[in-house]
Amino acid sequence: MRIPVWQIVVVAAVWFTFDPGGLLADGGRVCWSGVSSAYRLTVFAEPVPLRQGRIDLSLFVQDFEELTHVSGVKATFALIPPGSATPLLEAEATRSNATNPLFQAASLIVPFSGRWQVKLLVAEPEGPFYSAIFPLEVAPAQDPVWKMAFWIALPVVPISWFVIRQLVHSRDAHRSKNGRS
Numbered sequence: 001m002r003i004p005v006w007q008i009v010v011v012a013a014v015w016f017t018f019d020p021g022g023l024l025a026d027g028g029r030v031c032w033s034g035v036s037s038a039y040r041l042t043v044f045a046e047p048v049p050l051r052q053g054r055i056d057l058s059l060f061v062q063d064f065e066e067l068t069h070v071s072g073v074k075a076t077f078a079l080i081p082p083g084s085a086t087p088l089l090e091a092e093a094t095r096s097n098a099t100n101p102l103f104q105a106a107s108l109i110v111p112f113s114g115r116w117q118v119k120l121l122v123a124e125p126e127g128p129f130y131s132a133i134f135p136l137e138v139a140p141a142q143d144p145v146w147k148m149a150f151w152i153a154l155p156v157v158p159i160s161w162f163v164i165r166q167l168v169h170s171r172d173a174h175r176s177k178n179g180r181s
Helices: 005-018 149-153 156-177
Strands: 029-035 039-046 053-063 074-080 089-093 104-110 114-123 129-138
Touching: 005 156, 029 114, 029 129, 039 114, 039 129, 053 074, 053 089, 053 114, 074 104, 089 104, 149 156
Parallel strands: none
Antiparallel strands: 029 039, 039 053, 053 104, 074 089, 074 114, 114 129
C-alpha cells in the first residue's frame, strides 16, 4: 500500500509544530563554559527554556589539560536578581541533586523573570578558589495549559486523520457505485 504524500506532509507538519522538546543531555542546556587555572567548568541549566519557578543548575568539572572528570570540588551557585548587587538565592551544588553522576547540581526557585547574574564559586578541598559571574535569562512562567498543549492535541491528530481518510474512501465508493470516476 502506497502512502500518499499529503499524509506524510501532514504528519511532518504536526510533529514539528507540537514537538514537546529537543534532545537534551542530563543537565539541560549549556548556559556557560569557562576555564580556571586548573579546570574547565561547564554549567547546564534546565528546563529549556529557563522560566520563572524551579530551575536546576548543573556543573561539570574537567581537568584543564586532560579533559577528564574531576570530583571532590565544592561548588555554590548564587543568583543575583536584575537591578541588584547582592545575591537573593544561594545553593550548594551536590552530586545527590544531579541525575548524572558526573555532575553536581543545585535546585533553586526563581521568583521572577529577567536577566539574573549567576555567581559560581568553586573550591578544591586543598587548593585554590575560583569565582565566575555570568548572565542567566529567565523567561516568565508558562501558562499551565500550554505545558499540556502537545498532550491535548496528540489524540486529535490520528482521529482527524482517520475521519478524513473515511470521508475520502466513502466519497470514492459512492462515485464508483454510481458509475462515475
